[in-house]
Structure formats: C-alpha cells, structure tokens
Amino acid sequence: MPATPPTSALHPRLPTPLQPVADPRFEARGVRLLLKRDDRIHPDLPGNKYRKLVLNLDEARAAGRxxxxxxxxxxxxxxxxxxxxxxxxxxxxxxxxxxxxxxxxxxxxxxxxxxxxxxxxxxxxxxxxxxxxxxxxxxxxxxxxxxxxAYVIPEGGSNSLAVRGCTALGEELRGRTDVAAVACGTGGTLAGLAAGLSPGQRALGIPVLKGGFLGPEIRDLQRAAFGTPGANWTLDERFHCGGYARATSELTAFADNFEDRHGLPVERVYVAKLLFALTALSEEGAFAPGTTVTAVVTGTPPA
Known part of the structure; x- marks a missing residue:
C-alpha cells in the first residue's frame, strides 16, 4: 500500500464558528449562550472525532502503519x-x-x-x-x-494524543467565553478542552453514561498528556437520562422544542443531553448574570 497522505489532506474547517443563540431561558438569567459549531469541522469526521483522531493519524503515518x-x-x-x-x-x-x-x-x-x-x-x-x-x-x-x-486507537479515540488534539478546541475559545461545556463519553475531549482554555475560564462536562467513573479517567488522561491533571473542569453527572443512547420523554420533548425554537438539528446521544443540562443549570441559577456559556456541538443527527 502506498504511503498515506498527511492529515492536512482532510481540509478541516478551522477554527469552527461560534453561533449566538437567543433563548429566553438563558436571557432571563442574564446568561449568554453560544454554540461552538464543531459539527462543521469536517463532513466525515465531525467535531471532537476529527480533533481526537488527527494526531493519532499523524502518528500512525509516521510509524509506517x-x-x-x-x-x-x-x-x-x-x-x-x-x-x-x-x-x-x-x-x-x-x-x-x-x-x-x-x-x-x-x-x-x-x-x-x-x-x-x-x-x-x-x-x-x-x-x-x-x-x-x-x-x-x-x-x-x-x-x-x-x-x-496495526496502529491501535482506543475506544472513543481517547488517549494522550487525542487529548492534545483537543487542546486546540479550548485555544479557539480563549477570551470568548466564561464556561465551555461539552458532553462526555470517554472524557478525552473535556480533558483537552480544559487544558486549552485561558486562566479564569472553566470547562464543564456532562457525562452521557451513568456510573460516575469519568473523573478519575479524565485526570489520568490529562496526566498522561501533560504530566499533571488540571483543576479548571468539573462534571455534572445528573443528565445521563439512564445511560448511553437512552432518553427520557422530557429529554425528547426538550430536543424537539430546541429544534423548533432555533432551527438547529439536535443530535440526541450527546448534544441533546448537553443542551438540556445547560438549560436546567441556567434555570437553577448555576451561572451568574453576565456569564457567557458555550456549548460544544460535537455532531449532528445522522441523515
């Protein structure tokens, strides 16, 4: 097989755009909501999947795999x-x-x-x-x-190279948000996102699986990638809706309503739970008035 081309041949759209969302549930609390449209990074490798794979693909190519x-x-x-x-x-x-x-x-x-x-x-x-x-x-x-x-890539793509690849996501948000939030499966995206942010910014992870196991795994990923875990991220474990790819009637109704309000297709495994969580947190008063919250949109519904 001939040598593979470099990952630059994938032609990603970087940086991905920020989209303001006018939603009264946030505006009533004085909170500004932005969507980081990472789903637009590449048509076949949307969002965090591109960011987590890119350095692994470069490594595989460099190793001749x-x-x-x-x-x-x-x-x-x-x-x-x-x-x-x-x-x-x-x-x-x-x-x-x-x-x-x-x-x-x-x-x-x-x-x-x-x-x-x-x-x-x-x-x-x-x-x-x-x-x-x-x-x-x-x-x-x-x-x-x-x-x-073969070159082995772990489940979800989460390893130290993936975490380093996701630091660019945080770097693209420097000076543009107070809170950067992302739905979490294996935790690699949150680990890198948090590391890329500026001092004073914080990252929030919304796990889509139940079990409470992600905290130690994220710290291990950051330790492997950077030598020490960071302290600028937290998890809220309340919004998994029963586990991976599971949904409640409340979540489904919320996602349908969000689509109708904003004309944005909402991916249901990750993004719906993230937006549902942020809306609930805003209504709980978790974000101080004047806070800008950015939700990382990691994918769109399948066609």
Missing amino acids: TTLLTFGGAYSNHLRATAAAGRLLGFATVGVVRGDELAGRPLNPSLTQCAADGMRLHFVDRSTYRQKRDPAVLARLRRATATQD
Whole structure:
C-alpha cells in the first residue's frame, strides 16, 4: 500500500464558528449562550472525532502503519469517523464491535456506513470487550483480526494524543467565553478542552453514561498528556437520562422544542443531553448574570 497522505489532506474547517443563540431561558438569567459549531469541522469526521483522531493519524503515518485497529459499540460515531479517515487517507481499518449477538444480522445504519467506507468489522462478546485493555486480550484480538502490525486507537479515540488534539478546541475559545461545556463519553475531549482554555475560564462536562467513573479517567488522561491533571473542569453527572443512547420523554420533548425554537438539528446521544443540562443549570441559577456559556456541538443527527 502506498504511503498515506498527511492529515492536512482532510481540509478541516478551522477554527469552527461560534453561533449566538437567543433563548429566553438563558436571557432571563442574564446568561449568554453560544454554540461552538464543531459539527462543521469536517463532513466525515465531525467535531471532537476529527480533533481526537488527527494526531493519532499523524502518528500512525509516521510509524509506517497501514492499518488502524479500534473499538466501539454498534452506534459508535468514533468507528464511523475512523472508517471515514481510513477511506480518505488510505488506511485499512478494522473495528472491534461490542456485542457478538450482532454478528450475522443486518447492519444498522452506523455500521453500514463503516462497512461502506471499507472498515472490516469484528464482533466480540461483551465480556471480551470490557477486557480489551488487557494486554493478553488485545493480543488475542490482534491475532483474530490479523492486525498484529496495526496502529491501535482506543475506544472513543481517547488517549494522550487525542487529548492534545483537543487542546486546540479550548485555544479557539480563549477570551470568548466564561464556561465551555461539552458532553462526555470517554472524557478525552473535556480533558483537552480544559487544558486549552485561558486562566479564569472553566470547562464543564456532562457525562452521557451513568456510573460516575469519568473523573478519575479524565485526570489520568490529562496526566498522561501533560504530566499533571488540571483543576479548571468539573462534571455534572445528573443528565445521563439512564445511560448511553437512552432518553427520557422530557429529554425528547426538550430536543424537539430546541429544534423548533432555533432551527438547529439536535443530535440526541450527546448534544441533546448537553443542551438540556445547560438549560436546567441556567434555570437553577448555576451561572451568574453576565456569564457567557458555550456549548460544544460535537455532531449532528445522522441523515
């Protein structure tokens, strides 16, 4: 396989735009709401997926690797972005998918797109998937997928290179907001976003999974990327609505209403929970009058 082109060939739109939102639920509290439209960064690698992958792709290319091995669930945006990056840059891609019960069934739209972009899918049982960080389990997965020489990208793309890639997101918001908020899956985006902000700015993470495990993982990611964790970020664990990709009737009604108010399609796994949380926090008085809050829009609904 010929050498892959540099990631500059992806032609991202940087910096991504800031969009003011006139919403009476914020205005009544004297709070200004901005949307950081990271969903517009690249048509195939939206938002944090581009930022988390870009340095990993450069590293894989520099190491002479021609295959990317990564992990995700059946609806993983990270798998879709990695598959798209492989197609655009000439990497072969292999995705280890959680849930062996999915093997042999018709692919859902997300996995269909992965396959269309050339990703080879390997389904594993949930117990194996949970142990994927174990060196022996990873070695077994490499043998099963014939990817002994592949460059490994972790679930969600979150590693120290991903965190460094996401610092640019915070740097683009320096001097433009008081609070930068993002929905969190694996925590890599928040870890980098917070590190890129100026002193006096703070980052807020809204986990979309329940379990209360993200705090230590974010500190570990920052420690690996920068040597020490930062103190300018917090998490609010109240808005996961039951877990990943789960929704309540209240969340669905909120997202529908937000779309109607502002003419903005709201992605339901991450962005809806983020906007729902910020609206609730504003109405609780969590933000002082005069505060500018920026919500990072990390993706749009699938077509």
